[in-house]
Amino acid sequence: xxxxxxxxxxxxxxxxxxxxxxxxxxxxxxxxxxxxxxxxxxxxxxxxxxxxxxxxxxxxxxxxxxxxxxxxxxxxxxxxxxxxxxxxxxxxxxxxxxxxxxxxxxxxxxxxxxxxxxxxxxxxxxxxxxxxxxxxxxxxxxxxxxxxxxxxxxxxxxxxxxxxxxxxxxxxxxxxxxxxxxxxxxxxxxxxxxxxxxxxxxxxxxxxxxxxxxxxxxxxxxxxxxxxxxxxxxxxxxxxxxxxxxxxxxxxxxxxxxxxxxxxxxxxxxxxxxxxxxxxxxxxxxxxxxxxxxxxxxxxxxxxxxxxxxxxxxxxxxxxxxxxxxxxxxxxxxxxxxxxxxxxxxxxxxxxxxxxxxxxxxxxxxxxxxxxxxxxxxxxxxxxxxxxxxxxxxxxxxxxxxxxxxxxxxxxxxxxxxxxxxxxxxxxxxxxxxxxxxxxxxxxxxxxxxxxxxxxxxxxx
Numbered sequence: 001x002x003x004x005x006x007x008x009x010x011x012x013x014x015x016x017x018x019x020x021x022x023x024x025x026x027x028x029x030x031x032x033x034x035x036x037x038x039x040x041x042x043x044x045x046x047x048x049x050x051x052x053x054x055x056x057x058x059x060x061x062x063x064x065x066x067x068x069x070x071x072x073x074x075x076x077x078x079x080x081x082x083x084x085x086x087x088x089x090x091x092x093x094x095x096x097x098x099x100x101x102x103x104x105x106x107x108x109x110x111x112x113x114x115x116x117x118x119x120x121x122x123x124x125x126x127x128x129x130x131x132x133x134x135x136x137x138x139x140x141x142x143x144x145x146x147x148x149x150x151x152x153x154x155x156x157x158x159x160x161x162x163x164x165x166x167x168x169x170x171x172x173x174x175x176x177x178x179x180x181x182x183x184x185x186x187x188x189x190x191x192x193x194x195x196x197x198x199x200x201x202x203x204x205x206x207x208x209x210x211x212x213x214x215x216x217x218x219x220x221x222x223x224x225x226x227x228x229x230x231x232x233x234x235x236x237x238x239x240x241x242x243x244x245x246x247x248x249x250x251x252x253x254x255x256x257x258x259x260x261x262x263x264x265x266x267x268x269x270x271x272x273x274x275x276x277x278x279x280x281x282x283x284x285x286x287x288x289x290x291x292x293x294x295x296x297x298x299x300x301x302x303x304x305x306x307x308x309x310x311x312x313x314x315x316x317x318x319x320x321x322x323x324x325x326x327x328x329x330x331x332x333x334x335x336x337x338x339x340x341x342x343x344x345x346x347x348x349x350x351x352x353x354x355x356x357x358x359x360x361x362x363x364x365x366x367x368x369x370x371x372x373x374x375x376x377x378x379x380x381x382x383x384x385x386x387x388x389x390x391x392x393x394x395x396x397x398x399x400x401x402x403x404x405x406x407x408x409x410x411x412x413x414x415x416x417x418x419x420x421x422x423x424x425x426x427x428x429x430x431x432x433x434x435x436x437x438x439x440x441x442x443x444x445x446x447x448x449x450x451x452x453x454x455x456x457x458x459x460x461x
Contacts, residue, residue: 006027007434008026011024011025012051016387033433034391056396058380062327065097065101068097072089099141103148104455105457110152119156120377120385126161126162126210128182140191143159143194154433185228201433205383211239237381238275244304277327277329281309287316296323297312301339311347315347325376325380340370362412366419367416393433400428428440
């Protein structure tokens with residue numbers, strides 16, 4: 001069997017794991033999608049050339065189907081609007097969307113992610129069943145559809161089938177809309193096995209486990225699902241929505257006498273394989289505990305702002321050595337730049353000071369944020385992504401050096417401008433898994449993917 005040729009990309013400036021380097025020649029395999037070799041101080045040449053190359057960003061929290069309703073919840077209702085009123089619109093979409101729609105919406109979303117700089121995604125997948133709540137003939141039908149959409153677009157995926165077994169903290173039954181989400185530990189194992197078997201690339205795609213929230217799953221089911229996942233794959237990521245809304249915290253305390261974070265840490269062995277999504281309404285003591293456990297805080301600032309959830313205490317978390325990554329969640333925005341910008345700006349507005357999220361020894365806010373989100377996102381996906389390193393997935397962003405915002409910028413000045421200097425898209429080309437999937441800011445399959453999306457949305461709305 002002939003060996004697939006190795007390709008190369010020469011970068012005048014590249015952000016490597018140990019910092020910026022000049023004249024870098026990156027060798028990668030289009031067949032297996034990984035970086036084979038990195039040459040520093042190389043002579044100009046290779047198959048492709050670029051002035052500025054940075055690693056693609058992992059997106060650690062996605063509900064793909066919700067992209068179809070972005071912008072449709074911005075009408076004031078007859079009562080005080082919150083996550084709980086937003087949820088009713090989401091349930092309306094849930095009642096209609098089918099497998100073909102799910103695949104079309106996800107493919108469009110993932111193409112948009114790639115164009116904006118997200119090159120891998122953790123799909124927090126809970127839309128398991130038919131609109132009437134019954135199982136599909138293939139229980140993994142919808143999970144396989146989002147996995148297929150990811151492959152079609154070219155984005156790497158960690159698929160997280162979600163445990164969702166009750167309608168409230170006291171074990172209330174699921175309401176009719178929630179029957180589409182119904183699952184148990186047996187079901188989750190069946191879905192994960194089917195998805196893993198269906199992945200064309202098992203090196204840079206994987207499964208894990210998600211627990212929707214403490215209100216949506218009981219102690220017995222959580223314990224069983226976690227134990228089974230640990231037995232099946234001890235290094236698999238485990239994600240959970242935690243302390244997202246004030247009402248959630250209040251109801252959890254009324255049920256157990258504990259906040260959600262307190263209850264979780266007292267009942268489940270949370271470690272570095274966990275991702276606590278949102279954690280918006282946590283106490284100083286809980287921040288200490290999350291940081292000490294090594295769990296990743298999964299932050300989604302545009303969705304958290306859109307829903308009126310609150311603001312994660314990032315400054316205190318970073319001071320304790322905490323790890324974080326970013327996600328686009330409900331996809332009112334699909335941009336790592338905007339997530340990072342709002343993460344910092346939210347802190348500035350609350351603390352009334354500037355330049356909060358800097359790493360020790362690095363005064364650059366953009367540089368500190370980008371690096372931290374790369375590392376935290378890679379941990380949350382449990383994939384070799386988010387770094388220009390040998391044997392990592394060849395996920396590279398070529399920035400638009402002709403854009404005047406980058407004129408004369410070097411090193412972390414580039415990342416400061418990328419994150420904070422306006423909304424002009426600065427991602428020009430994207431290599432994902434060793435394949436060029438974005439050229440001149442446009443996905444190579446944009447037209448066919450968009451056609452399927454338009455058809456789905458027209459029928460849904």
